[in-house]
Amino acid sequence: MDTNDTEHICPPSALKKLNNPLRRLVHNPRRLFGEYIHPGDTVLDLGCGGGFFTVDLARMVGEDGRVIAVDVQQEMLDFTRKTVEKKGVLDRVTLHLCRSDDLALDGVSANFALAFYLVHEIPDREAFFDQVARALKPGARFMLVEPKGHASPPLFEKILADAEAAGLKQERPLRIVMSRGVFLQKI
Numbered sequence: 001m002d003t004n005d006t007e008h009i010c011p012p013s014a015l016k017k018l019n020n021p022l023r024r025l026v027h028n029p030r031r032l033f034g035e036y037i038h039p040g041d042t043v044l045d046l047g048c049g050g051g052f053f054t055v056d057l058a059r060m061v062g063e064d065g066r067v068i069a070v071d072v073q074q075e076m077l078d079f080t081r082k083t084v085e086k087k088g089v090l091d092r093v094t095l096h097l098c099r100s101d102d103l104a105l106d107g108v109s110a111n112f113a114l115a116f117y118l119v120h121e122i123p124d125r126e127a128f129f130d131q132v133a134r135a136l137k138p139g140a141r142f143m144l145v146e147p148k149g150h151a152s153p154p155l156f157e158k159i160l161a162d163a164e165a166a167g168l169k170q171e172r173p174l175r176i177v178m179s180r181g182v183f184l185q186k187i
């Protein structure tokens with residue numbers, strides 16, 4: 001991670017809140033995106049934090065699938081490693097340290113991507129969406145969710161326009177408490 005670029009990045013001290021088991025009541029992974037993930041899939045958990053979603057993604061892709069858990073902070077990846085190890089699914093998770101301006105996903109061809117509460121922390125959205133689009137197979141879904149407090153309606157519209165410019169078309173909006181979210185599709 002660039003040492004001078006930590007201002008807008010979620011600190012590891014937030015992990016207790018992010019990985020609180022009660023969060024499943026509002027952010028239930030199977031209900032949110034279960035229909036789009038199949039055994040054997042390769043999926044991206046972008047800005048994985050402490051692995052709150054990584055565990056369920058790993059269960060959904062099964063033994064023959066792969067979750068690439070991407071984060072800019074090594075401390076987050078270390079926490080994710082412990083989380084998925086405890087749940088017995090580390091064998092299907094790749095922990096991937098990226099740079100704030102480069103996801104470094106060359107050669108990846110994924111069936112699904114998740115960016116949950118990440119995009120407001122991204123310094124260069126244009127480059128980010130370009131890199132995500134390149135890492136997805138045509139037709140693949142990309143679930144993008146932002147906290148309402150960090151994405152006003154006009155900002156969220158801008159975010160969607162940036163995504164669309166990279167070839168990530170809006171498929172349908174999502175209704176999630178205190179959040180704005182959409183399913184995008186790589187065209």
Ligand SMILES: C[S@@+](CC[C@H](N)C(=O)[O-])C[C@H]1O[C@@H](n2cnc3c(N)ncnc32)[C@H](O)[C@@H]1O
Pocket residue numbers: 009010018019046047048049050051052053070071072073076098099100101115116117118121122123
């Ligand atoms: C608010 S947390 C959300 C974590 C997780 N998605 C969740 O919902 O529990 C945002 C995460 O994105 C990561 N992040 C911030 N900027 C990033 C970037 N440029 N590339 C990859 N990850 C980034 C942070 O380190 C942090 O772990």
